[in-house]
Amino acid sequence: MFVQELLALEERIGNVNTGLTEEYNYKHLNQKTYASVSVDLDAEDCCICQEE
Known part of the structure; x- marks a missing residue:
């Protein structure tokens, strides 16, 4: 289509x-x-892919 x-x-x-x-x-x-940490002992599932 034309404009x-x-x-x-x-x-x-x-x-x-x-x-x-x-x-x-x-x-x-x-x-x-989210905060950057060196060791994440309390990992939650990713809100996008739903994996750790």
Whole structure:
């Protein structure tokens, strides 16, 4: 599509919700603060891959 066609399509469609809000993400995602240590005896599972 050309730019003019995309702009016309945007005007016809209006506002389209394309995903979750930033507020929802912050509210529902687990957040942790990580500190660098030489030996981690209390290792938790990685919040991304779920492995140690």
